[in-house]
Amino acid sequence: MVSSKDVAKHAGVSQTTVSRVLNSPEFVKKPTFDKVMKAIHDLNYVPNGHARSLVQNKTSTIALLSGPLHNPFFVDTTSAIVHYANEMGYRVNVQFVNDEKLNEAYATAIEHKVDGVILSCILLDDPIFEKLTRMDIPFITYNRKHKNNEHFVEIDNFKAGYLAAQHMIEQGHTAIAWVGGTLTVSTFNNRYLGFLQAMKDYKLCLPEQYIINTDASKQAITDAFHKLMKLEHPPTAICAGADSLALFLIDVAIQENYTVPQDISIIGIDNVDISSHGSIQLTTVGSISEQNLGYLAIRELIEMIENKKNSCIQITESVKVFHRSTTRKN
Amino acid sequence: MVSSKDVAKHAGVSQTTVSRVLNSPEFVKKPTFDKVMKAIHDLNYVPNGHARSLVQNKTSTIALLSGPLHNPFFVDTTSAIVHYANEMGYRVNVQFVNDEKLNEAYATAIEHKVDGVILSCILLDDPIFEKLTRMDIPFITYNRKHKNNEHFVEIDNFKAGYLAAQHMIEQGHTAIAWVGGTLTVSTFNNRYLGFLQAMKDYKLCLPEQYIINTDASKQAITDAFHKLMKLEHPPTAICAGADSLALFLIDVAIQENYTVPQDISIIGIDNVDISSHGSIQLTTVGSISEQNLGYLAIRELIEMIENKKNSCIQITESVKVFHRSTTRKN
């Protein structure tokens, strides 16, 4: 492997000068600069990023711990995060983690002394939080948050759950079910609480069988749907804890020859990009702002890294209903 | 930052022993091992990956240069690639590149001495190819390939184009249009050639206005659709060069109050995961095998990295039609 020493020798200068040519060319005379550049080109030299990271203690790398891409929410956020980070000169190490394999993911992230960590998949009560804090690595969570989290970006999850229920109620539904994810996740927890509050405020009956909080796998959602529709009095509407769940539900419904929304109304939360596709037209609750959570989070993280500011970043975006075609008057 | 020297001092051993505890514990006595582990834990030590990379000339990192995630094909492949790589102990540096900003992307990838590069976005006649070869970094392309490419994984694009046209013809269509991407991309080029061949074999008339090869942006596809449907004799069927294009077309069609497939049949190529969703049910041509191209590519790349084998990897997967609900008898 050709190093800056080789370049120096080839150009008849010192390694220091080679380094200067690349990092502070204003301090080197034109002829010297040209000589070195020629040598760099001749030898096909590429500086070694690891050596630089080692000496500068700066990696220009960010670790992204995202949820899986089969959830369209993470498609949108991952895309936004990687694009913005690259634009700002950072490389992004991506990992798609499920909640179990979290520890490994953190380990590899930390070993490489990334400049910052941006993550979604943290539990309300996650020991990882302390580790990251102790490591003194800037980090921010998006979508989810930790119980004593300082830096996070989220939507108003409680209100989102509330609005979802309210929307169904306003459409004349009374038999409204909830299908959400595990409550150890802040997002699902708050959305669920919002849903409950609306049902209470509007004095609607909510039988226990109408409430399903399970893991977010396709299989679990399929089972949930079956369970609901086989009840003696099946619901006429389902509020899903996330668009990804809503899309699963719709898929299952169609497979089982139900028509959405004629047979059953379904609303999601997140307003993922694909929900507005003509073939899907998912009614959902999402951020009022155009910018997705991933973008907001990475912007703040890079701000934290570069300006070392330690003021708390706590962004909660307002939400509204996007009324499309998967819900209708009952 | 706490280093292995600090650990060594704290444990009363040499730095070498600390290194051994972590990398070849079988050569260190139990009591010493315990002492060191305690020190590691006490000091909250995490080894520095960059220093290790520097001395070992091995990074356990792979650069992924993918197309954008709004194309669902890249959602599937990115997911598969990152998952498999992580499982095999590699970190993945992801960049979503458009064809213009390719050079920057390569530069940052190469600077960090990644163990390998996996890329989709290469043009048939791309100077990058030579650079990578000269750098002696193992690399493989998926989906697309370079004109003198050695390692690649693709589907049988020519046949895919052929089958798409054939499917429409068998459904009784005669006015069949083509909407594909730029022909400097191997994938689109071969699919287009296959389409042409089928039209020729079946002796179908193909007016020039029925052929649109443009960039793959939503706007361009919208324009293409308008152009086609405003013709005096609009087509009754469109073969799209990729599922992403087909999905754009369907979205536009629905917005413009066309019904798919009643008003117009549309077929894609790739069989992306989302195409089988109940709300979409896109008829498409895709690989016979279950495994997506990203998975095949990363598997081969890691094989190349670890076994230094230099036999050419040239995988072309057979394809078939997945007949769903966006095409029908004319």
Added chain:
DNA sequence: TATAAAAATGGTTACGTATTCATTTTGGTT
């Protein structure tokens, strides 16, 4: 017990860069 072999540990160095400080060269002024 003596001795050789094996096991365990330590000292030193290299990896490739940026940085600090010292030295040389340049250019301007008298």
Added chain:
DNA sequence: AACCAAAATGAATACGTAACCATTTTTATA
């Protein structure tokens, strides 16, 4: 020409690890 300040360059070092070789300690064998 002499001198000084400024500009340009170079030498030496640190970053944190793994690897190589040397040394010490332990174990097995006669």
